[in-house]
Amino acid sequence: MNYNVDEKGYYGDFGGAYIPEMLYPNVEELRQNYLSITADPDFKKQFDELLKVYVGRPTPLYFAKRLSEKYNTRIYLKREDLCHTGAHKVNNTIGQILLAQRLGKKRIIAETGAGQHGVATATVCALMGIECIVYMGELDIKRQAPNVARMKMLGAEVRPAQSGSKTLKDATNEAIRDWINNPVDTHYIIGSVVGPHPYPDMVARFQAVISEETKWQLEETEGRNYPDHVIACVGGGSNAAGLYYHYLNDERVNIITVEAAGKGIDSGESAATSALGKEVIIHGSKTLLMQTPDGQITEPYSISAGLDYPGVGPMHAHLFRSQRAEFISIPDQEAMDWGLTLSQMEGIIPAIETAHAFAALDARKFGPEEVVVFNCSGRGDKDLDTYIDYFKL
Amino acid sequence: MNRIDQKFKGDKKLLSIYFSAGYPNLEDTVPVLKKLQVAGVDMVEIGLPFSDPLADGPTIQESSTQALRNGMNTEKLFSQLDGIRKEIEIPLVLMGYFNPMMQYGIEKFCQRCESIGIDGLIIPDLPVDVYHEHYKTLFDQHGLYNMFLITPQTSDKRIRYIDQVSNGFIYMVSSASVTGAKNTFGKTQTDYFQRIQKMELNTPTVVGFGISNAETYQAATKESRGAIIGSAFIKFLKEKGVENIPEFIQSIRD
Numbered sequence: 001m002n003y004n005v006d007e008k009g010y011y012g013d014f015g016g017a018y019i020p021e022m023l024y025p026n027v028e029e030l031r032q033n034y035l036s037i038t039a040d041p042d043f044k045k046q047f048d049e050l051l052k053v054y055v056g057r058p059t060p061l062y063f064a065k066r067l068s069e070k071y072n073t074r075i076y077l078k079r080e081d082l083c084h085t086g087a088h089k090v091n092n093t094i095g096q097i098l099l100a101q102r103l104g105k106k107r108i109i110a111e112t113g114a115g116q117h118g119v120a121t122a123t124v125c126a127l128m129g130i131e132c133i134v135y136m137g138e139l140d141i142k143r144q145a146p147n148v149a150r151m152k153m154l155g156a157e158v159r160p161a162q163s164g165s166k167t168l169k170d171a172t173n174e175a176i177r178d179w180i181n182n183p184v185d186t187h188y189i190i191g192s193v194v195g196p197h198p199y200p201d202m203v204a205r206f207q208a209v210i211s212e213e214t215k216w217q218l219e220e221t222e223g224r225n226y227p228d229h230v231i232a233c234v235g236g237g238s239n240a241a242g243l244y245y246h247y248l249n250d251e252r253v254n255i256i257t258v259e260a261a262g263k264g265i266d267s268g269e270s271a272a273t274s275a276l277g278k279e280v281i282i283h284g285s286k287t288l289l290m291q292t293p294d295g296q297i298t299e300p301y302s303i304s305a306g307l308d309y310p311g312v313g314p315m316h317a318h319l320f321r322s323q324r325a326e327f328i329s330i331p332d333q334e335a336m337d338w339g340l341t342l343s344q345m346e347g348i349i350p351a352i353e354t355a356h357a358f359a360a361l362d363a364r365k366f367g368p369e370e371v372v373v374f375n376c377s378g379r380g381d382k383d384l385d386t387y388i389d390y391f392k393l
Numbered sequence: 394m395n396r397i398d399q400k401f402k403g404d405k406k407l408l409s410i411y412f413s414a415g416y417p418n419l420e421d422t423v424p425v426l427k428k429l430q431v432a433g434v435d436m437v438e439i440g441l442p443f444s445d446p447l448a449d450g451p452t453i454q455e456s457s458t459q460a461l462r463n464g465m466n467t468e469k470l471f472s473q474l475d476g477i478r479k480e481i482e483i484p485l486v487l488m489g490y491f492n493p494m495m496q497y498g499i500e501k502f503c504q505r506c507e508s509i510g511i512d513g514l515i516i517p518d519l520p521v522d523v524y525h526e527h528y529k530t531l532f533d534q535h536g537l538y539n540m541f542l543i544t545p546q547t548s549d550k551r552i553r554y555i556d557q558v559s560n561g562f563i564y565m566v567s568s569a570s571v572t573g574a575k576n577t578f579g580k581t582q583t584d585y586f587q588r589i590q591k592m593e594l595n596t597p598t599v600v601g602f603g604i605s606n607a608e609t610y611q612a613a614t615k616e617s618r619g620a621i622i623g624s625a626f627i628k629f630l631k632e633k634g635v636e637n638i639p640e641f642i643q644s645i646r647d
Binding site (some may be wrong): 016017018019020021022024076125164169170180182278281285291293294295296297352 | 443444445446447448450451454458461466467468489490492494495517518519520521523541542543545546547548551554566569571605635
């Protein structure tokens with residue numbers, strides 16, 4: 001089976017471009033151009049150069065000695081938390097801003113939940129001197145004040161999404177409406193592997209640098225360019241897509257995907273899409289998402305703002321349905337405990353999203369000779385308030 | 394013959410009204426339809442509310458959210474519309490996003506529409522090519538028309554394709570925007586209306602989005618067969634109530 005996108009923009013049963021006609025010209029322009037633009041040597045050169053001198057790539061592949069001893073296996077952390085702006089998100093925004101420039105776009109819009117993608121977008125817009133508007137749910141603006149301030153410092157305009165549940169999915173709706181209203185001069189930088197084709201594939205390709213580096217880094221340390229397991233957390237699923245990308249069709253590599261169970265899968269306050277999601281059309285693609293029996297999209301919950309998107313991208317829906325990936329759901333409490341464990345055993349304070357992934361070490365066994373690569377997707381600075389409240393620090 | 398085709402015989406300019414089912418109150422759907430028919434409206438688009446209406450502006454988002462809060466859903470709407478054809482003769486079109494229809498089951502959805510006497514559907518996020526490939530046969534079997542949108546940005550080639558797949562009418566979105574009332578149309582709009590008219594399509598065209606008063610209605614119907622009013626009607630409904638609907642319709646037709 002092939003786990004990459006097909007010619008029509010589908011991953012198995014999922015994906016496609018279910019968009020109103022008003023968006024057709026914008027999305028079609030992207031679809032026709034994204035492969036040729038990103039394959040262009042000049043584009044590649046500029047992209048690689050910025051990733052190196054601006055983002056700080058390659059990020060280290062770090063052998064976690066103490067953790068490996070404790071769990072009697074060989075654990076590596078791909079240190080995306082060391083990227084400029086604090087997470088993997090910037091790999092994608094660098095790629096998309098270069099693409100937008102080549103399409104002659106003068107204005108950038110983006111959606112953000114916790115604010116990480118908003119900050120990464122505001123950053124590249126500042127870098128290129130392009131107008132930037134970030135849509136953010138009114139509730140999230142209140143919950144994520146430091147990231148709102150960062151976006152403003154970077155010169156972006158933060159527009160509150162006041163419709164629906166006033167969170168990430170509504171910010172996404174507002175960004176799409178903006179794009180409908182501004183079809184010619186605007187590029188929409190989606191932050192995850194969601195949305196209509198070609199977005200899931202395009203974002204995955206920009207994030208693929210994560211597994212591209214992992215391959216040669218493992219070759220150096222382990223003498224083979226593949227691990228036995230790759231493990232990542234998913235909200236929409238961009239950091240996971242990046243870590244999996246070059247291993248998708250390599251059956252030697254087991255894929256483990258960690259979702260946020262929130263207060264528990266049956267609690268009614270969860271973001272465990274694989275367990276709770278059904279086949280849905282939202283934000284332009286067919287995927288797995290949480291909804292009511294009547295087909296209304298429901299609000300997810302996780303202590304981690306970056307994981308409380310109600311669905312996963314179509315690539316992950318396909319990995320789940322085809323059983324290419326193992327899915328694990330981790331409740332808030334275990335994720336928070338792992339935030340502390342990783343801090344005290346390896347000296348790395350992870351984002352709460354990232355902390356979810358490490359809970360896979362308790363959920364299943366790994367052999368002593370097995371090589372396990374985690375995507376350490378983001379740093380925990382942005383989550384300090386949540387950690388302080390939770391642990392009474 | 395489908396009631397929509399019947400309406401487009403002759404050359405009368407048509408007025409069509411959109412409103413959210415179950416708005417302002419859950420049980421208002423049928424009373425609104427009756428009032429609209431009495432007031433002389435030619436066709437109605439009944440909006441099936443959705444939690445994430447991404448092609449809609451603030452007014453319809455709000456009426457959609459309110460309708461959901463009132464308890465509207467697909468099955469509820471169908472039960473309200475059961476037997477509607479004893480009273481309502483004008484064409485009825487259901488307009489909604491694809492997800493709730495998919496969850497209901499497309500085949501079952503089409504069967505229910507047929508048995509009620511729904512004439513057609515408008516599904517903004519079901520692209521024409523996906524419809525053509527996967528659903529057209531089913532819709533045809535149930536005598537349901539599916540109407541598509543075009544915008545000032547839609548290429549001539551794509552308009553020709555849509556014209557070929559369409560029946561009923563083509564929904565011309567007046568400008569590059571989400572739904573919402575405007576007071577006037579500019580030169581971009583009138584140029585676009587003229588461009589489409591010159592294409593001499595097989596399917597009649599109806600203009601929607603941004604029509605709010607007699608002036609915009611006149612401008613929209615000059616080069617097309619009719620116009621659809623949504624947001625402006627919903628605002629009126631909210632302020633003046635179901636009883637006064639004829640007043641709104643008169644103000645447009647004057």
